[in-house]
């Protein structure tokens with residue numbers, strides 16, 4: 001387990017990470033959400049031992065983490081940095097050897113990743129000949145080639161087209177199933193919602209939400225209600241307990257104060273005509289973020 005206890009990082013007078021306490025379970029995928037400047041990269045760099053913390057404690061399996069010395073950790077940094085003039089093969093075998101792998105084994109692993117990403121022809125290409133997105137795939141391979149136990153991915157999906165996003169998602173899911181603990185950051189709620197059992201949302205260095213996705217959603221209650229009907233449902237905009245009303249082609253989408261309000265609405269629409277949909281939904285992470293942080297988030 002990776003543990004952070006009251007971790008703070010100050011740059012001069014600016015507090016980039018403020019009293020962050022987290023427990024990141026083993027063999028899971030853990031999501032860090034937050035807008036630009038929220039403190040995600042700073043937290044990762046502190047976890048890896050690449051940046052000193054101002055105060056607090058960080059431990060993995062009971063010990064301090066040292067990325068430079070441990071072969072059990074993989075890291076995809078936000079600022080991608082491959083040597084443009086080297087071939088994929090030379091570069092990745094070099095990096096894999098730094099992380100304790102033999103050359104033959106590294107080439108075998110590299111080839112299997114290139115096959116998986118459907119780019120076997122890149123083996124002997126120079127990095128500068130590849131598109132940005134494909135360079136990112138190569139950098140991802142450099143983070144996982146040595147089969148780390150703990151994998152930290154800073155914005156792994158940014159800049160990739162939808163096909164490559166799916167390919168990378170499948171790869172991280174497989175790594176998790178093989179027992180890797182994965183921590184990744186994203187601006188995109190839906191990626192974290194889809195992939196993570198546990199997550200935290202950072203806002204200006206502070207954690208505003210933390211825990212299991214299921215529990216977080218449950219604690220918010222089901223407050224989104226869709227009502228699609230063959231009669232006008234406009235009167236629901238003034239219904240007691242309705243906090244937000246959106247008219248849509250087929251009816252309306254509502255936010256309600258609590259689940260009990262839906263019962264009143266259900267009674268009120270009965271007998272008025274044909275109801276095609278009446279659905280109480282869990283909040284999305286986006287709803288939760290906005291409720292916690294405010295609508296200013298982009």
Ligand SMILES: Nc1ncnc2c1ncn2[C@@H]1O[C@H](COP(=O)(O)OP(=O)(O)OP(=O)(O)O)[C@@H](O)[C@H]1O
Pocket residue numbers: 011014016034035036037038039040041042043078
């Ligand atoms: N070396 C540094 N010196 C001074 N301030 C820094 C330094 N690194 C980060 N910061 C500040 O710390 C805050 C957190 O930055 P960080 O890069 O951790 O955010 P982030 O959540 O990763 O953002 P993004 O999504 O934009 O990458 C920001 O206000 C940033 O300006």
